[in-house]
Structures are given as structure tokens and as C-alpha cells.
Amino acid sequence: MNRGRIAAGALGAAMTAAALVPVPVQAAAGQASAACSMTLGTVTVQGDHKFQKITATTPVTAGTPSVGPKGLFPVDQVRLATSVGWEPDPPVAMLDRGYVVMGTDLYRFSYATVGGQLDPDSVQKSKVGGGWIHQTYLEQSTYYGTKTRSNAYALQGDVVTRWTVEGSVWRSRATYTGFSAVKTLTLISQTATYDTFLANTRGGALYTIRIPLSGKPVVKKVRASTWQTFETLIAEKCGSQSTLLLAIDRDTRRGYLYAVSHANGTATVIKGLGRIGDQLAAPEDKTYFRRYPGSAEANLQLYGE
Numbered sequence: 001m002n003r004g005r006i007a008a009g010a011l012g013a014a015m016t017a018a019a020l021v022p023v024p025v026q027a028a029a030g031q032a033s034a035a036c037s038m039t040l041g042t043v044t045v046q047g048d049h050k051f052q053k054i055t056a057t058t059p060v061t062a063g064t065p066s067v068g069p070k071g072l073f074p075v076d077q078v079r080l081a082t083s084v085g086w087e088p089d090p091p092v093a094m095l096d097r098g099y100v101v102m103g104t105d106l107y108r109f110s111y112a113t114v115g116g117q118l119d120p121d122s123v124q125k126s127k128v129g130g131g132w133i134h135q136t137y138l139e140q141s142t143y144y145g146t147k148t149r150s151n152a153y154a155l156q157g158d159v160v161t162r163w164t165v166e167g168s169v170w171r172s173r174a175t176y177t178g179f180s181a182v183k184t185l186t187l188i189s190q191t192a193t194y195d196t197f198l199a200n201t202r203g204g205a206l207y208t209i210r211i212p213l214s215g216k217p218v219v220k221k222v223r224a225s226t227w228q229t230f231e232t233l234i235a236e237k238c239g240s241q242s243t244l245l246l247a248i249d250r251d252t253r254r255g256y257l258y259a260v261s262h263a264n265g266t267a268t269v270i271k272g273l274g275r276i277g278d279q280l281a282a283p284e285d286k287t288y289f290r291r292y293p294g295s296a297e298a299n300l301q302l303y304g305e
Contacts, residue, residue: 036244036259038236039291043081043100044284047073051291052280056244060257060274065282069111069118077102080138081287082152083187085294093119098289099140099152101132108168128170136184139197140165143190144296151195153211155182162211176217185209186233186290188243188263188304196263196305198235198245204228208263208305220265232288235260235304243304245270248280248288255280263305 037055044050048070053063084098089112097110106129112122137155142148150165158180164172181201189196194212201207206223232248243260255276261269293300 036236036238038234038244038246040234040246040280041081041084041289041291042285043073043078043287043289044282045076045286046284047071047075047078049096050285054246054255054257054276056238056257056259056273058274060276062276062280066116068116069113069123072109072111072118072123073100073102076286078286079103080132080135081289082138082140083290083292085142085292087293087295087298093122095122096291097294099128099138101135101138104133105130106132106138126168128168139185139187141187141190141195142294143192143195143301144299145192147192148296149192149213153185153187153195153197155179155185160209160211160217176211179209181205183228184231184233186235186245188235188245188260188302190301191303198222198233198243198260198263198304200227200230200233200247202228208265210305220263222263222266222268223270234288234290235302236290236292237300237302237304241303243302246276253280253282260304262303 037053040052040054042050048067049072050065050067052065055061078100080101082099084096086094086096089095093112093114095110095112099108105127107125107127109125112119135154135156140152142150152163152165154161158177160176160179162174163170181203182199183202185197185199188198194210196208196210199207199209204225204227205221206227208220208222210218229249230247231250234246236244238244241262245258245260246255248255257273259271259273
């Protein structure tokens with residue numbers, strides 16, 4: 001086991017909130033936000049998948065949510081969900097796959113749709129392991145390069161855990177401590193040698209956390225305060241090296257869209273693009289995830305840091 005330690009003070013210091021909603025004070029993030037969009041996925045209480053396109057227009061455009069497949073998971077059982085990658089499944093189907101935590105167990109799932117309709121015979125769910133009780137965040141990252149690599153990450157208490165994923169096998173478990181102040185994370189960068197997450201803390205700060213394939217994580221402060229209100233962060237690539245960031249406040253059922261420049265500590269430019277209507281965080285929404293083109297041919301790696 002490889003253990004990395006970060007001084008607790010790096011993320012643990014409480015910071016006074018200047019406002020309940022972040023109001024970026026730097027200049028615009030440039031033209032990177034123009035026409036960028038993301039597909040926000042949701043697992044509902046009913047166990048359905050729901051998708052909604054969000055576009056960085058002025059004002060922000062949130063498309064009408066589409067529900068389906070329905071009844072994909074047991075009612076009110078999904079607690080955590082990773083991003084979901086889709087790819088063509090010849091001759092005419094589309095294949096979606098990802099991971100969810102149901103109860104205390106982690107599952108890998110996949111299903112095919114034809115013309116937007118689920119092929120019931122295509123649904124596959126396989127248990128990866130148990131003991132998923134206290135984790136508060138789960139994500140997967142697959143990098144397509146000269147050599148493809150796939151890793152999974154989870155947050156539990158002050159510990160971030162990383163696994164190397166090879167098919168159905170999760171191995172080479174590595175843990176990194178010192179993250180007790182983190183509220184949630186979102187993946188913003190994937191390269192051959194590291195993954196980077198954007199994290200907000202309960203005290204309101206915003207950080208990047210770079211986790212290399214070897215060595216200790218590199219933590220950089222991006223903002224000192226005002227980000228504590230968000231329970232969910234979802235990131236998508238915008239331009240060649242910027243990020244479209246959706247921050248969701250479940251308490252008020254509001255989402256806010258931001259254009260974030262290539263991350264560089266406190267020099268990172270963040271432009272607020274606007275609020276998304278109250279329909280974003282519907283009462284039946286259980287957990288959120290990013291849906292993205294998940295194939296080597298798509299080659300749409302995140303590169304936000």
C-alpha cells in the first residue's frame with residue numbers, strides 16, 4: 001500500500017464565507033465558455049436515469065430533462081454514481097456504462113439503447129465489492145493514450161483512495177490522507193501521468209488536487225471562500241484546456257454554471273455564467289453524474305489542470 005500524507009492544515013482551516021453564492025471577481029475566462037455544453041445525468045429515487053443538456057449560452061440554457069431508461073436500479077437504492085461513458089455499439093445501438101453504489105455494495109453496470117429505447121436483454125450489473133458504507137464520493141477516470149489506463153477514486157472521511165482498474169479487477173489500492181475538510185470533488189483533468197480534481201471544502205475554499213500515478217498529491221488553493229454551499233460539482237471539458245463547471249446547491253434546488261480557465265492556483269480565472277432554474281435539482285433526483293463520449297475514438301480527455 002502506498003500512503004501519502006498532506007498536512008491537515010492545507011485543507012482543514014476554517015474560512016469565513018463572504019457570501020452564500022460564489023461571485024467571481026476576476027476577469028472573464030475568455031471565449032472558452034462560448035457554446036460549451038455538458039450532459040448532466042441523474043439517478044432518480046425511482047431508479048431511473050435522467051439526462052439534461054446544459055449549454056453556456058447567455059443566459060444559460062438548460063434543456064428539457066429526458067427520463068430513461070426507467071427502473072434501471074431498485075427504488076431509492078443508489079447512493080453514489082460515477083460519470084457514465086457512452087459509445088456506439090454496432091450496428092445501431094448505443095452503449096452506456098459506469099459504476100454505482102447501491103446500499104453498501106459497489107456495482108459495475110452497462111446497458112444498450114436503440115433509438116433511445118432500452119434493450120432489456122443488454123442490461124448487465126456485476127458486483128465489484130462490499131463495504132461501501134461511509135464513502136461520500138466515487139469517480140472513475142480512463143485515459144486513452146499510447147497506453148490506456150483506468151483508475152477509480154473514492155472519498156471516505158479524510159482519505160482519498162485510488163485503485164487501478166483492469167477489466168473487472170480493482171487492484172493496487174493507494175490511500176492519501178489529510179482531506180477531512182473536503183465536501184465534494186469533481187474530475188477536471190486526465191493525463192498519462194496524473195488525474196486532477198477540483199474540490200470545495202466545508203469552510204468555503206476551492207482547491208485543485210492533482211493525484212499522480214506515483215508520489216504524493218499536489219494541492220493548490222484556487223479560492224479562499226464562498227464555495228461551501230455546494231453539495232455537487234460536475235465538470236466538462238470546454239475548449240482545449242478549460243472547464244465548464246456546474247455547482248449544485250441541493251438545499252435551494254439551484255445550480256450555477258461557471259467557465260474556469262486552465263487551473264493555476266489563485267491565478268485561475270473563474271467566470272460566472274448564470275443560474276440554472278429550480279427544475280435542476282428536482283426532489284426525486286438522488287445523485288448526479290457526467291455523461292460523456294467514453295471511447296478511445298472520441299479522445300475527449302479532460303484537461304483542466
